[in-house]
Amino acid sequence: MKISTKGRYALRMLIDLAEHQDSGYVSLKDIAQRQSISKKYLEQIVPILNRSDILRTSRGFQGGYRLARTPDKYTVGEILRLTEGSLSPVACLDHEPNECQNCDNCATLSVWRGLYRVINEYLDGITLQDILDQQRQQYANDYMI
Amino acid sequence: MKISTKGRYALRMLIDLAEHQDSGYVSLKDIAQRQSISKKYLEQIVPILNRSDILRTSRGFQGGYRLARTPDKYTVGEILRLTEGSLSPVACLDHEPNECQNCDNCATLSVWRGLYRVINEYLDGITLQDILDQQRQQYANDYMI
DNA sequence: TATAAAACCTATTAAAATGATATGTAAAGG
């Protein structure tokens, strides 16, 4: 029941891009250094994000990535759903209609459905902008002390 | 982000025991057959549950298991926390205080904390008795149709 | 126009986790 590095790194990469929106295109090299993540591994995560309209790309010298939208238009749920493949806590929820033989009298199905719902609702309720705001608030508090 | 078979099987085993509370001690053989789970694999799950006061055991002929408490005294959260090791969505939440170097200015930490909270709250809000009740309601509806 | 820096692409791999099976030993009721 763990979020993989793919999901966590993708989220950190997009937060990093959001924090550097004004710097034009940002290279993976810079992101990898700031976030202490392997650049080569990030290269594998990018195409997953590119299946959806998440990034704008510039190849070649001075190239890199920037966000395709403003940070308030990304939810954590969307990012993790892309990178994790699915956020469902059990595989049988991944395919509708349910393919499980015992689906009709499965005592636990409603538990998993409910869990799936609260996970999605929570993660879809948080945007990149929310994370930026909280981060700035955090820094402000640190400065006060 | 999946619940493993250990957790799912443990839950189904305890529901099975709850449904057969009146039958005295219930053998793993019977549970395995009814639930279509390997008996040998269930044998590995039992000691995990036994770390907490979940089961009553009777060895030898006519032996087996029964619940240590009434079904309303077990939450799904308790069962899954035992069998899954932890329900935290990221490893850094498993140890307090947080061992992560970057913990103090980690932008994503609060996201994971919040996710952890909603997962726990949801799963701790469901008891075995709730599952039994819903199952009986389901059967009643099927009979009506 | 050469070149360095960037994205892009594909293969390989080491380690860990998953989901079991196999082979026993110990206890206890009939």
Added chain:
DNA sequence: CCTTTACATATCATTTTAATAGGTTTTATA
């Protein structure tokens, strides 16, 4: 004493995870 059960430990095949490696292609700029 014998059968049935729990209990214990080892082994194993497969998959997933989390990378690393080694290239090719694109492109701004000197």
